[in-house]
Amino acid sequence: MVTQGTSFNEVDALKRSSQHFEMMKNWLDTNSHFKLMTLNQQALSEFHRKGVTFTVYSDAKNTERVIPFDIIPRIITQEDWRTLESGCKQRIQALNAFLHDIYHEQNIIKAGIMPAEHILTNECFEPWMVNIDLPNPIYAHISGIDLIRSDDGQYYVLEDNLRTPSGISYLLESRQISEHLLPELFEAFDIAPVKNYPKMLLQSLIECSNKPQPLIVLLTPGRYNSAYYEHTFLAREMGVPLVNNYDLFVEDNKVFMKTILGREQVDVIYRRLDDAYLDPLAFRPDSMLGIPGLMSAYRTGNVMISNAPGTGIADDKSIYPYVNEMVRFYLNEEPILKNVPTWQCRKPEDLAYVMAHLAELVVKETQGSGGYGMLIGPHSTTEEIEAYRQRILADPAGFIAQPTLSLSTCPTCVEEGIAPRHIDLRPFVLASPEQIRIVPGGLTRVAMRKNSLVVNSSQGGGVKDTWVLQGEGI
Template sequence: MRYTDGSIRPTYKEVVEWIESQSADKVVALNHEATESFYKKGITFTVYTDASNTERVIPFDIIPRIIELKEWRVMEAGCAQRIRALNAFLHDIYHKQDIIRAGIIPAAQILANDCFQPWMLNVDLPGHIYAHISGIDLVRHGDGMYYVLEDNLRTPSGVSYMLEGRSISQQLMPGLFAKNNILGVEQYPALLKQTLIESTHVEDPMIVVLTPGRFNSAYYEHAFLAREMGVPLVSGQDLFVDGAEVFLNSVAGKQKVDVIYRRLDDPFLDSLAFRPDSMLGVSGLMSAYRAGNVTLANAPGTGVADDKSVYPFVTDMIDFYLGEKPILHNVPTWQCRKPDDLKYVLSHLPELVVKEAQGSGGYGMLIGPKASKAQLEEFRRKLIAEPDAYIAQPTLALSVCPTLVEEGVAPRHIDLRPFVLSSPTQVRTTPGGLTRVALTAGSLVVNSSQGGGIKDTWVIDLDSDTHTGADLGKETATLTGADV
């Protein structure tokens, strides 16, 4: 909110005035009202490791995180560049494997990866798009630069939190919202649907959202997006394959399905191709997919590109496939599969963050500076026993944002997840995306499963008084890859 000399950042001028004009009780009441709104709408998430209280309302902080438009444009371009390179990488590894032949990435790191799907070999996808919906996790470091923490290309979630958070901000702070030129995010469902339409050759395609069911941690989001797009929300038992085509059993009878926005993981998609015990997917789905009769978003096998052991090579991919310099940079990463890297990590364990290569949700992590001796020794044993399963990174000085906590307004660490939509014709990035906040003092873990919350993210144009937030959102949403 302020520069180091104490002066207010221009983007936060109206917010500071608003906070100073409110009583502490009023701001607390607004935060409680936001939580109540989330609860009434059923916006919850599941903590699978907590048997006593598995379903929770995600904490929402009323004080927005604000980014100036010119700063956002750099992040937007960097995210689009990164996704273009990752899609090119996925097409390559399932076809000619030029990046392996060039010696940039070891073959074993790709071909022996648990997420590599032989079913995808030589399957030609429209526009070579594998990751239609992506989430890029960014952090701002103490040097003022943004770094990519990780890429999420499988079934990234959180966009419903972004949309509902914006709705709540507008409802609870209408005056403050009206004073700022804030880029809109409300058009995301329409743009998602347009992206799915553009990803198939079928005119007026039948689109469905495939969910594993109401016990999934992100079920609210599945239902929300299906409703907002005006398409059916289905489970595996609603679909069937006949003659290498996918159909929906509906009250209107048998309907051919052209696009499936799937929200379940690869192993459960097709019991004939992957896990034979899966009751969540559609038997024979991969046969229809390989025949080109249905589009899956995201494509099976995308997980190999967001594996944390592949993450260090993304900057090389940008150069290799696009011939460009990376706009956004990676965090320096030690791959514990390499003997020299492992030796360094073991000798500097109290200083580093260690992550599972296949981990997510903040689980399976060690934050060295915050860890006990017992935790350090436990991870030391894990690293020695299975070094290929881990990577390590330095502990970054993540930026903070004013956050309402029990003792008042205090700084809490944050990250940012912009959502990127990719089709054969366009790359669209939602302005700002989802800000996640570590509500525990000093914590660097922002995941909701680990006690984190969310904030509305405002991208503000300080140089224009002629556009509304909705207008700005439309302008940003229609940027093509070439424009970026």
């Protein structure tokens, strides 16, 4: 059970590899606070030069900021990584099986494991996808699984990101920064590489297309999107065109890209915009970002969309509590990674508990993301709690609640010195018919503010490089 208490310190896990623990300790002892702060400032300058930014939508001006970076890495032992890797692969297998099932036979409903209304009335359930037979039964080709480590030293899944998961560019840029600024540590440590992620992603999309040389494009909503830097970064690194909707058109149920040499048929669209904006003829008619007729081409099987439309229901927070049962139902296995205990406010008994313990819990919107719209009970005023109570009572199905988690901490260089700060981890999972690939480690997000449990960049969080150790004796 995850409870509030003393946070697990990631240094304790590193002590299992005494040699690496001593090397990191010696490095920290021999570098002054001023030197570490200087390195952080160099990293910030490099991020600014490259345009590694994010947008704060809670700001009235939609302020664009450079994401904070901390030079002290988060280190994961090979033993821990094996568990995380296996658990993430298992989870994505189950979630893809679930998506195929609910758009076809709906066996999980027939078996009484999930109520039909949880799925069929969910706003993320996409009727357009019913009975579409994909060439490969994979819906979530690219996923980000958010993990936390609690005071018991165990990893738990906080949430799944299966729509348009972002953050991989922060991971790759963080590694480039730390390799550049910490060459002596990279010589001393045997660290699993991450730079091949774009090639892994490209290969995975090729395998999903069932074509030897498919034309793959990355569809962006444009430069005002908060993750636009990542869109340009991935397109460049994969060597595929970065396109807007006006670069594409549909004719005879096929998608074409306009080029200076004429039109070319598109086989795969790696989309970075939400379902509602993909096709104004199928979804929102006022969308200025989508391609008219895209869903007809998709239903005909003439183009692959990654991730598939309708995938969002599998990462809806009201579906999250059932993922462990999905693993058992579809894979006949016990979950390797457990969920955080969750109360669904749509259930009368759960709602009663949440109302009675609101000041102790974290409450989230089922459709929320980015740390927006949350209530962290222990850190909220009486007025904030009561206002949130009314929001829940007005729409119980729109909220879930969880215990206040004791996220693990990692040494972090802040103004007052080296101090523990709470962290989470987002490994990125690539699924194809041939294999499931995971770049070693993932994106470590860090709450830069003292005692804060919110690691999202939009809420003041930063990032760290994540080192997965390799070699013997770990």
